[in-house]
Amino acid sequence: MTKKIFWENPYLVELQANVTSVMGSDITVDQTIFFAESGGQESDHGFMNNHRVLKAFKASKEIIYTLDADHGLKADDRVKMVIDWERRYKLMRYHFAAEVILELVYQKWPGIEKIGAHIAQDKARIDFIWGQNISRIFPELDQEASKIIAANQTIESAFSDAEAEKRYWKIEGFSQVACGGTHLRNTGEIGQISLKRNTIGKGKERIEIFIVSTQPSRPESGSISESKEKVPFGTDIDFNPSTESAG
Ligand SMILES: [Zn+2]
Numbered sequence: 001m002t003k004k005i006f007w008e009n010p011y012l013v014e015l016q017a018n019v020t021s022v023m024g025s026d027i028t029v030d031q032t033i034f035f036a037e038s039g040g041q042e043s044d045h046g047f048m049n050n051h052r053v054l055k056a057f058k059a060s061k062e063i064i065y066t067l068d069a070d071h072g073l074k075a076d077d078r079v080k081m082v083i084d085w086e087r088r089y090k091l092m093r094y095h096f097a098a099e100v101i102l103e104l105v106y107q108k109w110p111g112i113e114k115i116g117a118h119i120a121q122d123k124a125r126i127d128f129i130w131g132q133n134i135s136r137i138f139p140e141l142d143q144e145a146s147k148i149i150a151a152n153q154t155i156e157s158a159f160s161d162a163e164a165e166k167r168y169w170k171i172e173g174f175s176q177v178a179c180g181g182t183h184l185r186n187t188g189e190i191g192q193i194s195l196k197r198n199t200i201g202k203g204k205e206r207i208e209i210f211i212v213s214t215q216p217s218r219p220e221s222g223s224i225s226e227s228k229e230k231v232p233f234g235t236d237i238d239f240n241p242s243t244e245s246a247g
Contacts, residue, residue: 001061003031007157007167010092010182013085019077025054025069028062034081035088036063040117041095041181046083048073053081061165088182090121090211096155096184097193097209098124100145103175105207108144109137115204119181124209127200134205135197142195148174152188 005015017029027048036056037043043056048067055066073079098119105112105128112134116127128134148171156170160178169183170176184190191213198206 002028002063004063004165005031006033006035006182007180009033010088010157010184013088014080014082016078016080019073019075019079021075022073025071026064026066027071027073028064029079029081032063032081034063034065034083035091035182039179039181040098041091041119042121044083044088044091046081048079048081087121091119092182092184093190093211094121094124094209095119095181096187097145097190097211098126099169099177099179099183100148100187100190101141101193101195101207101209102126103177104141104144105137107175108140125198126207126209128205128207129203130205131203132205133197134207135195138195138197142193145193149187149190149193152186155183155185155187157183 005012012033015031015033017031019027020030021028029048033044034046034053034056035041035044036058038058044053046053048065048071051067051071051073053065053067057064057066067073098117102114102117105114105126111130113129114126115129118125153171153174156172157167158170160166160168165180166178167180168176168178171187191211194210194212196208196210198208200206
């Protein structure tokens with residue numbers, strides 16, 4: 001089993017691990033911060049030592065990483081993995097934007113059925129079966145989502161069943177939802193969102209979510225203390241910690 005440190009701390013960008021097996025260009029490690037595509041959230045990008053990870057995929061409780069064929073790693077070797085934080089943080093922000101939108105749709109418009117979702121670093125989309133133009137619900141949906149984001153509510157993430165690796169996120173007073181993705185700590189980190197409708201066939205409606213603000217609200221001060229933990233801001237964001245109070 002690969003120990004999934006990205007659940008314990010989704011803000012870690014660097015981790016030392018031991019190689020546990022090698023099968024050609026594929027390797028496994030004892031612990032990881034490198035997310036493999038699941039639940040619609042795309043895989044991370046990054047490196048194991050100086051080898052780019054070409055593919056990451058789940059096989060039961062293991063995660064298998066495909067490197068270049070001449071990686072030369074052996075079992076018991078030590079590797080330093082580094083993930084592309086800018087990409088991961090965008091994926092986390094888009095992922096949680098989609099969580100909030102989906103949950104609001106479920107709560108406020110029962111009868112709309114979700115048939116798919118995809119989280120990329122520049123867009124999230126959720127597909128539904130619904131016989132009406134889904135943009136009709138956008139004014140209220142947008143308003144409710146904005147309230148949750150503006151309230152900068154705490155997002156708890158934990159196991160519902162550690163043995164089976166089942167996880168959930170929870171926002172007090174809003175919802176508790178099963179999900180094995182990487183989640184933000186606070187809703188304010190999402191930033192301002194914008195919704196767009198797309199049609200994907202008869203009776204099928206797509207909500208596309210875009211994050212329009214580059215700077216999410218300030219995370220709580222206690223969340224950025226660990227040494228190899230990234231301050232939860234992308235490197236593209238103009239942010240100067242010296243001018244801001246830490247809480
Ligand atoms: Zn999730």
